[in-house]
Amino acid sequence: MVEETKPVAEYSGVTPPESSRQSKVGHLVGLPVACLRTMKRILIATTNPGKLRDFRGAAESFGVEIASLPNLAGLPEVAEDGPTFEANARKKAEAYSRYVPGEMVIADDSGLEVDALGGAPGVHSARYAAEAPLSGSGNATDEANNARLLRELKDVSPLRRTGRFVCLIAAARGGRTLHVVRGEAEGTILDAPRGQLGFGYDPLFYCPSMGKTFAELPPEEKARYSHRGAAFRKFLVWYSREADCDHA
Ligand code: IMP
Numbered sequence: 334m335v336e337e338t339k340p341v342a343e344y345s346g347v348t349p350p351e352s353s354r355q356s357k358v359g360h361l362v363g364l365p366v367a368c369l370r371t372m373k374r375i376l377i378a379t380t381n382p383g384k385l386r387d388f389r390g391a392a393e394s395f396g397v398e399i400a401s402l403p404n405l406a407g408l409p410e411v412a413e414d415g416p417t418f419e420a421n422a423r424k425k426a427e428a429y430s431r432y433v434p435g436e437m438v439i440a441d442d443s444g445l446e447v448d449a450l451g452g453a454p455g456v457h458s459a460r461y462a463a464e465a466p467l468s469g470s471g472n473a474t475d476e477a478n479n480a481r482l483l484r485e486l487k488d489v490s491p492l493r494r495t496g497r498f499v500c501l502i503a504a505a506r507g508g509r510t511l512h513v514v515r516g517e518a519e520g521t522i523l524d525a526p527r528g529q530l531g532f533g534y535d536p537l538f539y540c541p542s543m544g545k546t547f548a549e550l551p552p553e554e555k556a557r558y559s560h561r562g563a564a565f566r567k568f569l570v571w572y573s574r575e576a577d578c579d580h581a
Contacts, residue, residue: 374398375572378429378440380406383532384561390552391565402429402438418442418456418501419513426505437506439568443560445534447482447496447522449489454482458533475533479526482537486522494522498538498547500560502568512571516563520547531555 377388377399388399402408411428415421425440444458454461462477473481486494498518504511518540526536528548535548540558547555556562 374400376400376402376433376436376438378402378405378425378438381532383535384441384443386532386552387556387559387561388565390554391556391559391562393553394556395569397569402433405429408432413442413456413459415442416456418444418499419503419515421456422501422503422513423505423510426503427508427510430505431508434507437504437511439502439504441500441502441561441564443498443500445482445496445498445538447486447494449493449495450485453485454478479534479537482522482534483524486524491521491524494524496520496522496538498534498560500564502564504568504572512568512575514564514567514571516560516565516567518558518560518563 375392375397377385379385379388379401385399385401392399408429411425413421413425415424419442421442422440425442426438429440430436430438442456444455446452446455458478459472460478462473462481463471497520500516501513502516503513520541521539522534523537523539523546526548527539527546528536528550530551531548535555536546538547539545540547540550543550543554543558547559550558556565
């Protein structure tokens with residue numbers, strides 16, 4: 334498997350077009366602009382097309398390019414059996430960064446915490462409706478997870494249906510975690526789905542500041558309010574200061 338992975342030089346080192354960089358980098362308050370100008374493409378370890386769309390939506394407004402780790406689907410799966418989002422994010426980033434020596438890889442672990450359910454589904458969000466949700470493998474479908482969430486909340490009043498999406502992003506190189514960031518998005522859980530976009534629990538997650546569910550927002554707009562967008566912006570601040578400038 335490792336031998337089949339293309340040398341990283343073939344897909345890194347690409348900076349966004351001049352026009353894109355100059356018009357958009359100023360949006361990221363606190364980022365040294367000189368560092369953003371030299372930013373490379375960022376390698377991400379996810380096979381989830383919804384997450385990939387979200388990351389690209391978040392990166393777009395900064396002129397940063399997100400590339401999926403090559404041949405990721407052919408690599409051995411990493412069991413997400415850690416007790417926390419951070420443990421799982423680190424585990425994925427460390428494992429996958431070993432396949433691209435010398436390159437930084439980011440991975441995220443994320444989920445929904447519902448207050449009335451004591452923080453569930455939490456780290457088990459992807460497999461909430463699965464036979465063995467604690468096992469770390471065997472995800473359930475989004476539809477089944479959403480149906481279970483609605484069942485669990487059926488007697489809970491609208492005012493008590495508060496919760497948040499949480500996203501931890503770990504950045505690793507050569508099997509070692511370099512940095513971890515966390516983003517959150519507060520909202521409430523509706524009693525019926527709304528919207529066709531997004532993935533996972535998006536159709537049930539109502540964002541009060543937007544007056545819409547996450548499934549009613551295109552990726553770039555969702556990124557402005559989402560846990561993944563918030564974490565990714567923190568990552569970019571760190572990356573521009575510590576990683577890119579140090580290694581330029
Ligand atoms: P994991 O990070 O691969 O363990 O999966 C996280 C799970 O949490 C997803 O399968 C979704 O069910 C849920 N989730 C995480 N982020 C989002 C989001 O942005 N929208 C909707 N559901 C999400």
